[in-house]
Amino acid sequence: MAQKHRGPLAEFWKRFRKNRLAVIGLAIIILYVVVAVGADIFYTYDFITGNQIPNAFSGVGSTGKIDDGGVKKAHLYLMGADNFGRDVAGRIIHGARVSLIIGFVTVAFAVIVGGGLGAVAGYYGGKLETVIMRGADILLAIPNILFALAIVAALGPSFRNLLLAIGITSLPVYVRLVRASVMTVKDQEFVEAARAQGATDFRIILVHILPNCMAPVIVQATLGVAQSILSATSLSFLGLGIQPPSPEWGNMLSEARPYLISAPHTLIFPGLAIMTVILAYNLMGDGLRDALDPKLKR
């Protein structure tokens, strides 16, 4: 009998692959990550402060001259230039990096801290659980944007505070999710088996319970990245997040508002970027959910 050891990972990939849209989403995200990480390689000139005003509002695909450290070079504006003559494409790519960081950091924070709290609440129950869950309920009751507003108003608008605001508002979802999963898994026999072998509570939670709770967390985290990016975008649009001239899709949208009719490309491209990435994350998240659900049979 041929022994092909299909671990849980290989099984999952086989099922995920079948969902075309999800794979497309994944492809887009991979592209997005590659571009964001390699932002400096793609666009090396100083696009933040911009250049010659004559290039302002150059249309899509136009060419112009730029001053690259004293040397005049020809440059192709793939997506045109904005009101300051800055290359829109370049700003989008660097904005991608910012969004990427926001998405991952806030979700990582929420998963680790929220998940940890949820695991403790689910495993031990009692007063500890009550305290943690009511805390999560309070956070959930506050609308995200308002909470972020409050933090930013109190501490001032900065990248760090933005991360803090979005991270904290993302917590409750993971607390609840992990608590529910832990409560289901902790009663299963293999957990009892671990206890019978003399495992400590810490080991039981970390090694036995949590790895079996990962599925819903992964799905939520994927969708959560999208939500975080959207939150950051909204806040920046309102002027509470990343401040110009740092490129961020939200503040790019905000700056482009007055030029909607005269230079639509300055608005459309950041908008498209936001849409595409959010859509990709949602598609992938749905695909993940389907692939990870053990009950769904093709």
Next chain:
Amino acid sequence: MANILSVRGLKKYFNTPRGLLHAVDGLSLDIEEGSTLGMVGESGCGKTTAGRAILRLTEPTGGSVIFDGEDVLAKNPKDMRAMREKMQIIFQDPYASLNPRMNVAKLIAEPLIIHKRFNKKIDLERRIRELMETVELADRLYNSYPHELDGGRRQRIGIARALALNPKFIVCDEPVSALDVSVQAQILNLMQDLQDKLKLTYLFVTHDMSVVRHISNEIVVMYLGQMVEKAPADALFERQLHPYTKALISAIPSPKPTTGTQAEILKGELTSPIEPKPGCRFAPRCLYAQSECSLADPELRELEPRRFVACRRAEELRLP
């Protein structure tokens, strides 16, 4: 041989919205080292809870458990973890009792890692393969996952895992009930061989009367949390002293349809284990019950050498 396990007055009660549920109510027994004590009964008799309470997988409400001379219930968590090396458990469900994210090697390694038995990875690996061989699991399955294997092989993983720390005592909680008949026989033979080879003591919990007779030296019959009869295996099947035991054994569907004995069909259903009233708990269904039976709990008495019964009418009835 000496008694390796002595249980006295073991109680486990659960709080339910409707009252206190007496899952195990005053169980006392001894098991000789190297022997197998079978524990039988139907749903709700408390046998599964008793097994877990003895191992302190669920905390007993009362009573005492002395294992290998040590007081199990008095141990602090750290010492209890050390005790676990000597007392292990094999579970019924070969699907649910194995962590689906771990492969065979990791599953068997787990107890060894928890108790830090090996420093070098290579020694650990050797021990795992040794255990796999002991339970007749093919070596090529080292990296397989439980979902790729059938029930019999999964159960062998469970057995290997239980043996990893060289325990003296193993609670076997319906280890073959979920397996096909031909695989059951393989596993039962394996367990008997292991007992002989490694001098293990088993508490074999099951609802299957034929299996329990085959594997046990002595048998305890449970009903609603209490022991109603205890006897050496063959003696129990030859002649039963308690009406419930008699009904239980006569209810076994025998493949030999010529053994004309009509099953003594019990009337009614189990009474509730919640806040049980005083008196014999079997009385409502007993064909021989009289009014005194419901007045006070029957005492467990040694009616014949090594034969214990909890029935006030046992001598009188002299059941055939």
Next chain:
Amino acid sequence: MDNTQLSIRDLRVRYVTEDETVNAVNGISLDINEGQSLGLVGETGAGKTTTALSILKLLPKPTGRIESGTITFRGTDLASASEEVMRKIRGNEISMIFQDPMTSLNPIFTVGAQIAEVIGLHNKLSAEETLKRAGDMLELVGIPRARSNEFPHQFSGGMKQRVVIAIALACNPKLLLADEPTTALDVTIQAQVLAMIRDLKQRLNTSLLLISHDLGVVAQVCDTVAIMYAGEIVEYGALAEVYEKPLHPYTEGLFGSIPRLDLKRKRLNPIRGLMPNPADLPSGCAFHPRCPYAQDACAVTVPATTEAEGRKLRCLMYEGKIENRMRTSNG
């Protein structure tokens, strides 16, 4: 007079998925006469449940399909019948009960309502009449009529299974298919339920196809037995005779595997190896890798069904193609 109720001839059933094709039933034939009880015995994966589901065309769609063969019920071929015809038969002329009484009953309807539902589906009676009949059925299975208005969760496992039996027999079917009806029950409750099935089947003259892995349970209720292995019937005859002297090596192996109350043995005699994967069956005789009497021809030739000592067998030994080592080893 030919009083055959059900006649299956050379039935082949497969499950087809994207990954693989599972040959669940590979050419079985059987007959059930009026009032007869046939026990279908085998281990997990032998194809017993698939056979029963095929009779009522309840195979999971679209994976399960009847590839070939006929299932003749009182003159009609069920295998090729339309869904409309089947619906008139299900619950009415042929009923089925399943293993797990917990999930067989709908928790949001009273037991009386569930019995009444099946009566109403196949009969045109007034509401009053229907309810009265439902009450009658409850009494028939030993449950007081007054409990008609209770919900399934208010009954114990054994009583739930009785309700399931009441539903199955409500329209007085000619044939009852019972798939491991007592496996989930305690042994004393099982004894009650089996006694009841025996009694009812006699009173109502219902034919029975009882599926079980338990040789003892089948012996309590059936007069004929068919042993299934890897989708085939390997031995088929009168129960008393088969049990007294099994002729097929697999049947012999089954009896050797079970701990017996009437025999005292130190060790059990398990059949070595495992059930074959129905998606990847062995060549020749499906049992040959595990058979203690296997010879070279067994890996090559598929045995046909032959008759010996009054029963049907699938084994080359009884076709005279190979040496009968079983007889010689048993003296």
